[in-house]
Amino acid sequence: MKYKLDKHSDKPSYMQLYSAIKNDIIDGIFRLGDKLPSKRTMADNIGASVITVEHAYSMLDEEGYIEARQRSGYYVIYNEKETYRSEIKHILNVQKKGLEKAPEDFPFAKYAGTMRKIISQYGTKILSRSPNDGVPELQQAIANYLVKVRGIEALPQQIIIGAGAEYLYSLIVQMLGRDLRYALENPSYDKIRQVYEANGASCDSLDMGENGILSSELERTRASILHVTPFNSFPSGITATATKRAEYIRWVVRRNGLIVEDDYDSEFTLSRKVEDTLYLMAPEGYVIYVNSFAKTIAPSIRIAYMIIPKPLLSLYNERIGFYSCAVPVYEQLVLAEFINSGDFERRINKVRRQMRRAHAKGKK
16 A cells, blocks of 8 residues: 655644545555554655654554554454444554543643733733623634644634533534434433433433444434433443444434544553544534533633534524533633633643553552
C-alpha cells in the first residue's frame, strides 16, 4: 500500500499516515486479520522515519483498529460485522482510579488573570444580557478549538451554550419531542434518565458489554434516539471501541434516528490522541454533540455546549430558540479568552501527560 505524505501540510506526518490507514481499514481495503507492513517497510515506502510509522501504528492500536502481536507484527482487528462480545484490547477501557484531576492542578493564577483582563477590556458590557444561544465570542472560540483539536467542523451558530449538560438534555427532549423513545446506556449517569423522564420522554435501558452497548440490546429497543457516552461512560468506565462506534452509526442510519453523543471527560484520555467523535464519524444530521467544561476546568464552571446538526437548526429555532441563555456574559467571555489564549489546551495536555505517567508507574 502506497501512501503519500504532504510535507507542506499543517498536519504532522504521523497523523496523516494514521488517518490514511484508518480510512483504508474502515473502507475494507485492509480487512479483519490482515497484517500491516512492518514499521520499517512502511517507512521505506512512504519516505518517512520509523518513528513516524510507530506513532501512527500506536494510535491505531490504542483506538482498536489494529493490535500488535509479539514477534509477529500488526494485524487489523476492526470488525464491521462484530455483533457480540469482542476480545479487542483497548487501553482506553482502563479504569482511571487514582488518576483524578486535583483542583490544585488547575492554573488558577492564569484564569484569575483572564478574569481581570475581561473586566478591563469589556467594562460594563459584562453586565449585559446574553444572546439566547450564547455570546458569539464563546461560540467562535469553541468552534476554533473543536476544528483544531477534535477535527470537528461546526459553524458558530450551530453551537448552543447552556448552564450545564443537564439543561441541554432538557432542551434536546423539547426539540425532538416527548413522543419519541430514548435509549440509554445501562448503567449510566442517573440524571440523564431523570431529566428525560421529567420532560415526559420514555426511556429504555440498554445493557453494556465490555466494549459498549450490547448488539442484542440495540436490536431489542424500539427507540429512535440513542444517548451514549462513548468515552469512559459513568459509572462503568467503559469506552466504546472503534468497531462499536461504527455499529452505533449503522444503527442510527438504519433507524433514521439520532444519537446524542455525550462527550463528557473525553479530553482526559490516556491515548496520545483524543478519540474520534461519533459526530465526526457519522453522516451529517445524525448526531447531536454535547460537552461541558465541568470536568476539564472545574465543577463550578456551569457551562456546557451542544452542536446542533445543520439539518436540525430550523427545528431548534422553531421549537426552543426562544430560551434565554442562563450563563452570565462575563463567564462566557472569560472562558472564550481562556480558550483563545491556548491556556485551556495547555491545561488539557498537561493533565494528560500526568495521567499517562501515573498509569505507567502503576503498571510497573
